[in-house]
Amino acid sequence: MQATNTTVDPAEVAKFEAMAAEWWDPNGKFKPLHMLNPCRLDYITTQIAAEFNRDLTEARPFEGLRLLDIGCGGGLLSEPMARLGADVVGADAAGGNLPVARIHAEQSSLEIDYRHTTAEAMAEAGEQFDVVLNMEVVEHVADPLSYMTACQQLLKPGGLHICSTINRNPKSFAVAIIGAEYVMRWLPKGTHEWHKFITPDELFGLIEQSGLTPVDRKGFVFNPISWQWSISDRDLSVNYVTASTKT
Amino acid sequence: MTFDSDILIAGGGLNGPALALALAQAGFDVTVVDARPAPARAGSNFDGRGYALALASKRLLAAIGVWDKVADHAEPMRDIKVSDGRAGEGPSPFFLHFDHTEIEEGPMGFMLEDRFLYRAFLEAMEAEPRITLISGTSVTDQTVDVGGVTTTLSDGGTHLAKLLVGCDGRQTGVGKRAGIKRTGWGYGQTALVCAITHELPHNGVAHQFFMPPGPLAILPLPGNMCSIVWSETDDNAAAIHALSDEDYMAVLRPRFGDFLGEIALTGNRFTYPLSLSVANEFVDERVALVGDAAHGMHPIAGQGLNAGLRDVAALAQVLTEAQQRGEDFASELVLARYQEWRRFDTATLVAATDLTNKLFSNDNPLLRAARDVGMGLVGAVPGLHRTFMREAAGLNGELPKLMR
Numbered sequence: 001m002q003a004t005n006t007t008v009d010p011a012e013v014a015k016f017e018a019m020a021a022e023w024w025d026p027n028g029k030f031k032p033l034h035m036l037n038p039c040r041l042d043y044i045t046t047q048i049a050a051e052f053n054r055d056l057t058e059a060r061p062f063e064g065l066r067l068l069d070i071g072c073g074g075g076l077l078s079e080p081m082a083r084l085g086a087d088v089v090g091a092d093a094a095g096g097n098l099p100v101a102r103i104h105a106e107q108s109s110l111e112i113d114y115r116h117t118t119a120e121a122m123a124e125a126g127e128q129f130d131v132v133l134n135m136e137v138v139e140h141v142a143d144p145l146s147y148m149t150a151c152q153q154l155l156k157p158g159g160l161h162i163c164s165t166i167n168r169n170p171k172s173f174a175v176a177i178i179g180a181e182y183v184m185r186w187l188p189k190g191t192h193e194w195h196k197f198i199t200p201d202e203l204f205g206l207i208e209q210s211g212l213t214p215v216d217r218k219g220f221v222f223n224p225i226s227w228q229w230s231i232s233d234r235d236l237s238v239n240y241v242t243a244s245t246k247t
Numbered sequence: 248m249t250f251d252s253d254i255l256i257a258g259g260g261l262n263g264p265a266l267a268l269a270l271a272q273a274g275f276d277v278t279v280v281d282a283r284p285a286p287a288r289a290g291s292n293f294d295g296r297g298y299a300l301a302l303a304s305k306r307l308l309a310a311i312g313v314w315d316k317v318a319d320h321a322e323p324m325r326d327i328k329v330s331d332g333r334a335g336e337g338p339s340p341f342f343l344h345f346d347h348t349e350i351e352e353g354p355m356g357f358m359l360e361d362r363f364l365y366r367a368f369l370e371a372m373e374a375e376p377r378i379t380l381i382s383g384t385s386v387t388d389q390t391v392d393v394g395g396v397t398t399t400l401s402d403g404g405t406h407l408a409k410l411l412v413g414c415d416g417r418q419t420g421v422g423k424r425a426g427i428k429r430t431g432w433g434y435g436q437t438a439l440v441c442a443i444t445h446e447l448p449h450n451g452v453a454h455q456f457f458m459p460p461g462p463l464a465i466l467p468l469p470g471n472m473c474s475i476v477w478s479e480t481d482d483n484a485a486a487i488h489a490l491s492d493e494d495y496m497a498v499l500r501p502r503f504g505d506f507l508g509e510i511a512l513t514g515n516r517f518t519y520p521l522s523l524s525v526a527n528e529f530v531d532e533r534v535a536l537v538g539d540a541a542h543g544m545h546p547i548a549g550q551g552l553n554a555g556l557r558d559v560a561a562l563a564q565v566l567t568e569a570q571q572r573g574e575d576f577a578s579e580l581v582l583a584r585y586q587e588w589r590r591f592d593t594a595t596l597v598a599a600t601d602l603t604n605k606l607f608s609n610d611n612p613l614l615r616a617a618r619d620v621g622m623g624l625v626g627a628v629p630g631l632h633r634t635f636m637r638e639a640a641g642l643n644g645e646l647p648k649l650m651r
Contacts, residue, residue, distance in 0.1 A: 026578075026579055026580040026583070034580055037574075038568075038569075038572060038574070041572035041573060041574065042572060045571065045572055045573065056571045057273075057274070057571065058274075059274055079573070079575070080572055080573025080574055081573060082573075083573040083574075083575070084573040107393045107394065108575060109394070
């Protein structure tokens with residue numbers, strides 16, 4: 001199936017298809033994402049639990065919630081969400097990721113509805129979700145506002161939208177492009193284009209313009225001494241995440 | 248795929264049950280396979296063995312509901328006195344005195360007899376519906392595949408779990424079958440362990456005498472009773488262990504001194520050869536090692552069980568956090584976090600224990616002078632003193648939540 005009516009940039013999609021098979025190797029090309037994942041999951045689970053009044057110490061706390069993971073890749077977020085009980089649809093515009101994701105979900109005894117489609121196409125089809133995860137996608141799309149509007153349309157009233165991306169400033173250029181792509185070789189060269197990065201204020205602007213209400217923002221900070229990521233209230237200078245709701 | 252339990256723990260000593268309780272509390276279904284029959288471990292006669300539980304270990308026991316069952320039998324270690332001595336000469340003029348009033352957390356640790364601790368673990372496990380205890384059975388084989396780990400038991404049964412944890416001691420079958428190699432060396436020393444009664448009250452003071460053949464630890468038990476851990480060269484220890492009770496005490500008395508009045512033997516005598524044995528990896532695919540299976544160390548400061556309980560608290564925390572975020576808790580990625588956390592602490596402790604022993608088990612006059620000055624220095628510098636005390640109490644390093 002070829003996704004149509006899309007703001008996805010075809011050159012960007014091709015890049016990720018080339019990497020698909022590497023998704024689940026913790027020491028492979030996606031090591032940085034695997035390292036960041038606990039932090040992303042801590043933020044996501046905490047926000048969902050707070051918004052929908054769920055207890056994370058219970059088994060399958062997200063039972064009954066319909067969740068969309070946009071740009072699901074190999075399923076690094078879809079699988080944990082399904083394990084916590086959510087009814088998960090994983091969407092990716094790069095079809096090459098999906099076989100990897102499907103095989104891995106089956107090996108993990110998880111039922112996840114992986115689809116080769118885009119946020120815009122799903123919004124047009126009238127799909128509705130309690131939670132939309134929009135993690136590290138917006139910096140890759142051709143038209144951020146139309147993309148964000150589709151995310152808004154995909155939410156039920158009272159729904160939660162979580163969006164993470166990379167800030168645009170000299171530090172993020174040094175860290176996310178020079179550091180991650182050229183020095184550490186964490187990501188293939190050309191993974192990111194700095195001019196597509198978005199500042200938190202710009203992102204809050206886009207969120208509001210799409211009709212959502214921003215409720216929270218935090219930074220994801222990498223500490224090169226402890227070699228670990230952590231969540232920061234203040235430092236949004238490179239990687240950051242936001243939560244917004246639909247009223 | 249239907250799992251028989253989330254986690255299978257091989258080994259029912261002390262770390263195994265502690266881990267089972269911590270994990271069950273977090274919602275995991277756990278099976279403990281213990282090679283020994285339950286009644287053999289639940290024997291209620293005093294056998295002379297005791298544990299020096301650091302404060303952090305006591306907190307873990309409290310968090311998993313075991314401390315209440317043993318608190319009445321535990322003797323707080325209020326003070327620890329460390330001195331350098333030679334048999335018949337008494338302690339050197341410099342000695343270290345750690346008084347619990349110097350740290351805000353209270354006593355640095357507690358002495359507890361083995362029989363009370365294991366019985367409390369058994370009771371707590373019986374009361375926990377998420378724990379299945381299989382006694383008198385051992386793990387004979389293990390196979391790991393994409394979906395889980397299948398273990399074969401000595402009774403012929405098989406068991407499918409997501410994770411297999413080896414709490415099966417330094418001879419760990421779980422580690423060997425996973426192909427994990429070990430590094431280690433002997434110290435040429437053997438620990439002689441017994442309990443004594445004495446005339447005068449010990450007032451909760453633990454003593455450690457560093458003597459040329461090896462250290463002598465005197466650890467207060469309830470009443471006028473102490474646990475003795477006494478290290479000698481292998482040959483000496485074998486000779487002393489072969490003596491009659493009367494002759495054994497005749498060897499111990501001059502080392503012990505007369506500060507507690509008359510002393511007499513009670514319970515059984517034990518010997519433990521001292522050696523270091525550390526697993527090169529603490530984890531493998533769907534396998535984790537805990538306690539002596541990961542690091543059997545010189546029990547010079549009673550840190551063996553305490554280090555094991557620290558593994559327990561760290562592993563329980565890593566697995567629980569992963570489970571609550573929806574991660575596959577048995578994945579390579581998650582297990583690597585446990586290994587990273589514990590290997591650093593272990594390396595530090597092993598090095599410190601090794602160095603302490605090499606420095607103190609020595610009659611070289613220059614070294615004796617150096618360590619007398621060293622002890623005087625530690626005693627004179629308040630910050631350093633506090634650091635040592637917090638180390639003895641197990642409060643240094645990155646403390647797992649269950650120990651805070």
